[in-house]
Amino acid sequence: MAFESGQIxxxxxxxxxxxxxxxxxxxxxxxxxxxxxxxxxxxxxxxGLACAWNxxxxxxxxxxxxxxxxxxxxxYTTAILMQSGIGAPFFVTxxxxxxxxxxxxVIIGGPTMRLRGAxxxxxxxxxxxxxxxxxxxxxxxxxxxxxxxxxxLNEFFFYYTMLAATAASFLGVWYLIEHTRFGFRLKxxxxxxxxxxxxxxxxxxxKVQSFALSAAITALxxxxxxxWTTFIDPHSVxxxxxxxxxxxxxxxxxLGTIWGPALGxxxxxxxxxxxxxxxxxxxxxxxxxxxIIALVVLFLPNGLISLLKGGSERGHELISRxxxxx
Amino acid sequence: xxxxxxxxxxxxxxxxxxxxxxxxxxxxFGVLHVIxxxxxxWAMLGGYTAYWLVTLAGMDPFISIFPVFMLFALIGRGLxxxxxxxxxxxxxxxxxxxxxxxFGLFLLMRGGALWLWSYNTRSVESVFSGEFLSIGAVTIxxxxxxxxxxxxxxxxxxxxxxxxxxxGMAVRALAQNREHxxxxxxxxxxxxxxxxxxxxxxxxxxxxxxxxIYSVNPSVGVRYTxxxxxxxxxxxxxxxxxxxxxxxxxxxxxxxxSTYIGARxxxxxxxxxxxxxxxxxxxGVLGRGI
Numbered sequence: 001m002a003f004e005s006g007q008i009x010x011x012x013x014x015x016x017x018x019x020x021x022x023x024x025x026x027x028x029x030x031x032x033x034x035x036x037x038x039x040x041x042x043x044x045x046x047x048g049l050a051c052a053w054n055x056x057x058x059x060x061x062x063x064x065x066x067x068x069x070x071x072x073x074x075x076y077t078t079a080i081l082m083q084s085g086i087g088a089p090f091f092v093t094x095x096x097x098x099x100x101x102x103x104x105x106v107i108i109g110g111p112t113m114r115l116r117g118a119x120x121x122x123x124x125x126x127x128x129x130x131x132x133x134x135x136x137x138x139x140x141x142x143x144x145x146x147x148x149x150x151x152x153l154n155e156f157f158f159y160y161t162m163l164a165a166t167a168a169s170f171l172g173v174w175y176l177i178e179h180t181r182f183g184f185r186l187k188x189x190x191x192x193x194x195x196x197x198x199x200x201x202x203x204x205x206x207k208v209q210s211f212a213l214s215a216a217i218t219a220l221x222x223x224x225x226x227x228w229t230t231f232i233d234p235h236s237v238x239x240x241x242x243x244x245x246x247x248x249x250x251x252x253x254x255l256g257t258i259w260g261p262a263l264g265x266x267x268x269x270x271x272x273x274x275x276x277x278x279x280x281x282x283x284x285x286x287x288x289x290x291x292i293i294a295l296v297v298l299f300l301p302n303g304l305i306s307l308l309k310g311g312s313e314r315g316h317e318l319i320s321r322x323x324x325x326x
Numbered sequence: 327x328x329x330x331x332x333x334x335x336x337x338x339x340x341x342x343x344x345x346x347x348x349x350x351x352x353x354x355f356g357v358l359h360v361i362x363x364x365x366x367x368w369a370m371l372g373g374y375t376a377y378w379l380v381t382l383a384g385m386d387p388f389i390s391i392f393p394v395f396m397l398f399a400l401i402g403r404g405l406x407x408x409x410x411x412x413x414x415x416x417x418x419x420x421x422x423x424x425x426x427x428x429f430g431l432f433l434l435m436r437g438g439a440l441w442l443w444s445y446n447t448r449s450v451e452s453v454f455s456g457e458f459l460s461i462g463a464v465t466i467x468x469x470x471x472x473x474x475x476x477x478x479x480x481x482x483x484x485x486x487x488x489x490x491x492x493x494g495m496a497v498r499a500l501a502q503n504r505e506h507x508x509x510x511x512x513x514x515x516x517x518x519x520x521x522x523x524x525x526x527x528x529x530x531x532x533x534x535x536x537x538x539i540y541s542v543n544p545s546v547g548v549r550y551t552x553x554x555x556x557x558x559x560x561x562x563x564x565x566x567x568x569x570x571x572x573x574x575x576x577x578x579x580x581x582x583x584s585t586y587i588g589a590r591x592x593x594x595x596x597x598x599x600x601x602x603x604x605x606x607x608x609x610g611v612l613g614r615g616i
Contacts, residue, residue, distance in 0.1 A: 061419050061422065062422075063422050063425055063426060065363075065429065111601075111604060111605045112604055115604065115608050116421075117419070117421060117422050117425075118361045118421065118425065118563065119559070119563075119604060119608065121361065121422075121425055122361070122555045122559060122600075123600070123601065123604055125552075125555075126552055126555060126556075126596075126597050126600055126601075127597060127601075129548065129552055129593060129597070130593055130594055130596075130597035130598075133590070133593045133594060134594060137590055137591070137594075190419075240548065244433055247426065247429065248430075251426060283437070283440050283441045284437075284441050285437070286433060286436065286437025286438075286440060286441070287433070287434050287437035287438040287441055288437075289430075289433055289437065290430045290431065290432070290433030290434030290435070290436075290437055290438075291430070291434055292430070293426060293427070293429060293430025293433065294427055294430035294431060294434065297412055297423050297424075297426055297427040297430065298408065298411075298412065298427070301415075301423060
């Protein structure tokens with residue numbers, strides 16, 4: 001492929017920005033205290049989770065309200081395999097965790113993604129609720145009492161593991177969506193499904209592939225999270241709040257963009273921690289999330305990232321739109 | 327045999343309330359083409375409002391249904407134009423944006439209720455509470471029977487409104503074809519907003535009945551959204567008539583599961599049936615859904 005000089009220049013700038021960003025992020029633990037490092041680790045995780053949700057919600061155009069199920073599948077697979085009876089090493093447990101999530105995603109997505117988006121949303125949401133109940137009923141998950149993992153108290157290890165997982169997710173998704181046929185097919189079916197089908201794209205296959213990819217990344221973060229917190233119970237890794245946050249972060253940052261979910265994820269996680277530190281709990285965070293979703297849908301459907309891209313012009317347009325609404 | 331008969335009666339009585347919970351939701355989908363995630367949230371808020379009316383004003387919950395209906399119909403009528411705006415906007419996927427919008431509303435209600443009223447469960451007492459009607463070996467709690475009758479009356483009222491009034495004719499025309507109804511002189515935005523208002527009123531009233539039979543806390547909304555979805559999918563999204571069959575079916579299913587298998591498996595089995603329905607008959611039992 002022959003590049004124009006302008007293209008090469010933008011490519012080099014982008015690569016330099018990505019490498020520079022990664023270097024800065026990997027130097028961060030040298031400058032901050034343990035508390036801030038934990039917040040940074042969480043911010044990386046939520047940015048990665050929002051990015052995973054965005055594959056289905058933003059690029060495929062199918063809203064999933066059940067991603068907490070995949071987060072929980074990852075967390076529970078790792079936790080169960082690391083119990084003293086089995087004692088598998090952490091990195092080995094990632095493979096079955098991702099495999100289970102992919103299989104479940106294909107089983108759930110296969111039949112429901114053929115139907116209209118609303119059915120998919122209902123099915124994923126109902127599935128997540130059901131799975132959470134199943135986990136509290138059966139024995140090998142520890143029921144409502146939860147499971148403890150072997151404690152590994154090394155904040156640096158988790159920061160770098162999370163950084164690697166997040167960077168791999170973003171670069172992987174960026175490459176797959178923006179530079180492969182899979183990505184073009186996905187965007188084509190989001191924009192006009194019958195037309196994409198008429199062009200010879202096997203839309204059902206592409207949709208299920210995207211759902212499986214999204215589920216795999218979500219499960220990966222679930223695994224790392226379980227090892228990081230060393231204790232999990234059904235509500236902490238499968239509760240609806242996990243899905244809620246993923247949806248809001250992707251929506252606020254900008255659906256169907258690469259960097260939007262990163263922006264939304266980091267921003268909201270910092271707000272979450274701030275509320276937690278100020279009020280001692282995060283109950284008020286839930287209504288705030290709900291309000292943000294409603295306001296973003298009404299006034300800023302393309303997310304915060306659209307403000308950055310269009311610069312001041314878009315901002316003026318938005319402000320005048322809000323004034324007109326009032 | 328007695329247990330079997332008792333289970334059937336319990337199932338039918340609960341089924342009637344589930345019909346009342348879902349019928350407005352179906353109407354909204356049929357007219358506005360919006361899946362309202364907040365359906366359980368409206369029911370939860372209705373239950374809380376009844377609790378306050380009972381505690382502070384000393385009203386019986388069955389009387390409090392009338393002010394609850396009016397209040398929530400007005401709130402819904404106020405929100406209706408916003409929902410209509412999102413659904414008919416020129417976003418990339420207006421249907422999914424509307425879904426996300428109601429998801430946000432639901433989160434706002436659930437989180438707001440948790441924040442304001444904490445996790446405490448509140449029960450609503452009626453004059454019928456604790457009274458029984460015995461026929462042979464079968465006992466019917468008077469409370470459930472009167473709640474069933476109330477739910478049936480509300481649903482009947484909706485059908486009369488839909489099939490015996492000019493407004494109902496406009497609503498049915500909208501459900502058939504929005505553009506053509508508009509050309510025939512129906513004020514699409516106004517009628518759609520009123521439909522949303524009627525839906526929120528009916529759902530909040532169903533919430534009063536549910537709170538009186540069981541109790542109310544901020545997390546019940548999730549459960550009732552799931553039940554409403556189940557009934558709607560089984561009926562076929564948008565099919566108002568199918569709700570009558572599907573509501574009774576879910577009521578019976580729940581009663582049989584809690585009697586013979588155990589209440590903690592009810593969500594599992596509900597989901598299993600939901601998933602099978604999506605696989606086998608995505609248009610619903612009557613085959614008329616969209």
